[in-house]
Amino acid sequence: MEITKLRLFINYEKEEQWLNKMAAEGLNLSSYKFGRYTFEEGPPGEYIYRLELLKGEPTDEQSRDYLAFMEDYGVECVDTYMNWAFFRKKSTEGPFEIYSDFDSIIGHYKRVTYLLGTVGVVNLFIALFNVTLSQYNMYLSIVNFIIFVLFIPILLSYIRKINDLKKEQALYEK
Amino acid sequence: MAESSEHQPLTEAVYYILLALHTPMHGYAIMQFTKEISNGRMNLGPGTLYGAIKTMLEKRWIQAVETEADSRKKEYEVTLIGKQVVQNEMERLQELVKNGKHITRGE
Known part of the structure; x- marks a missing residue:
């Protein structure tokens, strides 16, 4: 079942925290349009979500190459909005941070x-x-x-x- | 070794990625390798790994390997320049340890 919630965030880290709180309760983000979050129900804590501001538009050659790399890495790009990407990874595969240095x-x-x-x-x-x-x-x-x-x-x-x-x-x- | 930057200290991530690529492998395998070799201490983020691979390709420290079977996943391997960079870094690390032992333990 799909659930829609309306929210506006300026701070992307607060947004990420909120999405992870939702995921922990079994609501997995499946799409985003300005201020409108759509969730699908699933097992609680199945995914870890991370937000990233890409270096260009998601349709750029560089961004497409990056998104393909992420997919190979087991990271799913759930949706993009402007230059933002909503990523998630199975929490069974351990901690998930996009950047480590x-x-x-x-x-x-x-x-x-x-x-x-x-x-x-x-x-x-x-x-x-x-x-x-x-x-x-x-x-x-x-x-x-x-x-x-x-x-x-x-x-x-x-x-x-x-x-x-x-x-x-x-x-x-x- | 034209560029002086090739004698600068490497980040831990770059050092381990170069070590990993002594055997051709793709992104996810590099992450697993670095995690294993560092006893789980190093958790290489995909964004960081992607950036490091791009920069090292530009510097020709690594190169893409032509694969037939699963051509979608790109594999990379270390070049001769990359191998030299690793050697230089090992010498630098040895110097650090040698000086450390000498001063703290009088060895």
Whole structure:
């Protein structure tokens, strides 16, 4: 049986945690459209889910090559949305992390930070631009401004994470 | 050995991937090999492995092997350059251990 849930996440790690909580309860994500998660029922704890921001669009040659590699590795790409990929792997095969060394972990956080930063700044500009137009545009402006404000703490948390990882990297091999 | 970067310390992942590819194998087998040889300590992530393979192919440390049977899964093997990189790294590691023993135990 299919179950649909509506949610909006800005922080992809919170989203990942939520999907894994669902999977632990026997609800496995099967598809995603903006804010709309569709789950299929299965044995509780069958899969571990991981989200990744790909380096390009999922249909790019580079991304297709990567997705084929993941499949060979026993990792299933459940769905993609824009440049995001929803991956899952059977939990019986042990722990599942997409990235295991500092360079690649930092690289992924940087990609996500860059995306959030760009979307945040674009919203700020739209907000500032709309303020100058009319009363009606000012209401629209508030929406963009709220998006910008919501993004700030998450952006800062990623920047902090990147810096912490870089400090670790200076001391340890991983 | 034209590039000086080939004498820089390798990451543990790259070192073990190069060791693994002394026998031709595909991605999943590399992961299993590194896990086994490190007694389960190293759990190579597929994203990390993919990136390392791409970079090492560019540097010609490894090359793709032509396979007939299961051509969908790409197999790779270490090149002569890659073998030299491993040798250099082993010398560096030996130096680290030798100096460590010398100073801490007076050997």
